[in-house]
Amino acid sequence: MRALLLALSCLAFAPAASMGQETRHEIVNFASLEGWAEDDHRxxxxxxxxxxxxxxxxxxLTLCALGAEQRDNARQFFELFFRPVLIGNDDTMLFTGYFEPELNGSRYRGGKYQYPLYALPEEAEDGSWLARAxxxxEGLLDGRGLEIAWIDDPVDVFFLQIQGSGRVRLDDGTSLRVxxxxKNGHDYRSIGLELVRRGEYDEHEVSADNIRNWVKRNGEEGRALLNHNPxxxxxxxxxxxxxxxxxLGAMNRSITALRSIAIDPTIIRLGTPVWIEKEGVEPMHRLMVAQDTGSAIKGAQRADIFFGTGEDAGRRAGYVRDGGRIVTLMPIQRAYALGTGF
Structure with missing residues (x-):
């Protein structure tokens, strides 16, 4: 109990977070979080x-130290030292999913291995450079030794760039991780939505598998579609x-399947616990941690769920496009500084 009182005392003098004035904050009750009592808080x-x-x-840091001492009382820890805050605006909640792909590749170019994964060139170090096309x-990276590996499928390279990390099974029996x-500084544009615009698919039909198949069926036109995303x-x-x-996620630490989530870090701080209530075919009510970001993840009610590594994880992630809500767990003093009350 002494440790609990000390932690509360430290929190009382902690600085409040600064958020954009256009975003609304509402403190809600833990009892209003659907499925809260049934989750694995540990x-x-x-x-x-x-x-x-x-x-x-x-x-x-106080909460971090205290949490390490409260692993056997995880639910009590969150309920005592945090308050759920609904951060919102007029946007509709959208959940998507992502995963860590596994690709086939080689350290050397040859045969089917023709599509490079590039290291960051010095021209792009300031985050502003040429578009994908x-x-x-134009071959500006050729012959500069920036190739980390050569992959057997250009669509795999494209999706790896969207996911941001992955594993490569090399032709010599070893593997590497990237x-x-x-980035080159250009905004992400969805090729799935472009296919919907062209009338190739209805919106509910868009998935990673359908995109992959369309690109492969359409040869040069398929390759050109990839350049729609600059x-x-x-x-x-x-x-x-x-x-x-x-x-590794945006905090340069390993992320965890179905417990790590990508958010907009201008609204939700990296490292923050986030309760999700995802609708859809695979409903999900659980406590996640905001440990990653993504170029397409913008806004208070936008999140990307990490599903794990490999083909099965990719299949599950590829079909997620669901509504629901996210509720941020904030240290008590920060929550009261921003929220409107229960």
Whole structure:
């Protein structure tokens, strides 16, 4: 009990977070979180503890230290030291999913391995460079030793760039892992929505598998479709991450399947616990941790759920386009500074 009182005292003098004035904040009750009592709070706390030490504000560091002592009382920990805050605007909630792909590749170009994964060139280090079509067609990266690996499928490279990290099974029997190194600064544009606009699919039919099949069926036109998205991702090798761990997220720590979520960090701070209530074919009510970001993840009610590694995870993630809501768990003093009350 003494530790609990000390932590509350520290929180009382913690600085409040600053949020945009156009965003509304409403404190809600834990009892209003559908499925809260049934969740595995210990699992969520372990994920929170994996990154909270990197949150440098005194209140978050206090909670991080206390959480390590309260793993057997995880639900009580969250209910005592946090308040659920609904952060909203006029946007409709949208959940999508992402995963860590597994690709086939080689350290050397040859045969079917013709499509490179590039390291970040110095021209793009400031986050502003050429669009995808120019990078792909003008050969500006050729012969510069920036190729990390050569992949056997250009669509796999494209989806890897969207996901931001992945594993490559090499033709010599070994493997490597790549993570995000930087981008060319262009905004993401959905090729799935472009196919809907062209009348190729209805919106509910868009999935990673259908996009992949369309590109392969349509040859040069299929390759040109990929350039509809001008955004381009560069990679770095991160093979030091243990195979049993998830890929590195935006906090440069491994993320966890079905417990890590990508959010808009201008609205929700990285490392924050987030309760999700996802609708759809695979409903999900659970406590996640905001440990990642994405170029398409913008707004208060927008989130991307990490489903894990490999083909099955990719299939599950590819069909997620669901409504619902997310509720951010904030330290008590920060919540009261922003919220409108129960």
């Amino acid at each position: 699992a969520a706390l372990d994920v929170f503890l994996s990154t909270c030490r990197d949150m440098r504000d005194p209140d978050w 120019q990078i792909e067609t 993570g995000y190194a930087g 955004s381009y991702t560069f990679f770095r090798e991160v093979s030091q991450v243990p195979a049993e761990k998830g890929p």
